[in-house]
Amino acid sequence: MALILVTGASAGLGRAAADALAGDGHDVVVHARNAGRFPGAEDTGRWAGLVTGDLARPEEIHDVARQAAAFGRFDAVIHNAGVLRSPEVATVNTVAPYLLTALMDKPGRLIYLSSSMHRTGSTDLRRLSSGRASYDDTKLWVTTLALACASRWEGTSSHAVDPGWVPTRMGGRGAPDDLVAGHRTQVWLATHEDVTPHTGGYWYHQQPRPPHPAARDEEFQAELIRALEAHTGVALG
Structure with a gap:
């Protein structure tokens, strides 16, 4: 069984992925903004643990990492947390x-x-530092980050996932895509060996x-990493 961290696991796709992974017997560490947003996290029969912190605040992101x-080195980390409309959309x-x-530690x-x-x-x-970033911008950048990491560390694969427009709190009740299919790809990528491409994929269902x-542009990938290193003061390594 795998040790897996899911960020933004208190609701929506993150909660669905965490529930599916725990139901399959994996050791799942869940993240929520605070403990009150994840009642039942103390159930050690279901969850391996809870980490808390507001991902809109850089100092709390550092604390989440600590x-x-x-828990040691994770087999997989699912970076699920996200916001649609917020002044902190680029940060989250x-x-x-x-x-x-x-x-x-690299999972x-x-x-x-x-x-x-x-x-x-x-x-x-x-736009990263100016406060003018849109949701669309941030999703292009995180997709680029995923593909930039794909061949960066031996023993670590990296993928980006489009979950579809699903009826979560963010997506709205009228969203047309399948909620179950929305989290299935993340669970599959986190736990299955037979994945092609092994790394660097952009996935939908x-x-x-x-x-x-x-x-996929290596020059833009490098530009993004340099911008994030300058913005945060933390090197990717």
Whole structure:
């Protein structure tokens, strides 16, 4: 059984993925903004542990990484947490996954939640620090981060996942995609060996899809990493 961290696990796709993984017998560490958002996390028969912190606050992102370190090296980390409309959209959707990736021991598998909306994101990285980033921008950047990490560390694979437009609190009740299919790819990537491509995939419902061309552009990948290192003061390594 695998040791897996799921961020943003208190509701929606994160909770669905965490429940599915725990139901399959994996050791699942869940993340929530605070303990009150995840009642039942003390059930050691179901959960391996809880880490807490507001991913809109860089100092709390660092603390989440410190808490996670107590569990040792994870087999997989699912970077699920995200926001749609917030002044901190860039921090939660891009900076937090970057910092956790940079600060934590490298897991066997990295899985980052993207969106089809990444295709209309901007490559203008000045938006990262200016407060002008849109949801679409942040999803292009986190997709690029996922693919930049794909061949970076021996023993670590990295993928981005489009879960579809699903009826969660973020997606809204009228969202047309299948909620179950929305988390199934993350669970599959976190636990299965027979995945092609082994690393560097952009996935929709367990099928590889072509992402925005910039996400595979090595020059833009390097530019994004440099921008995130400058923005956070933390090197990716």
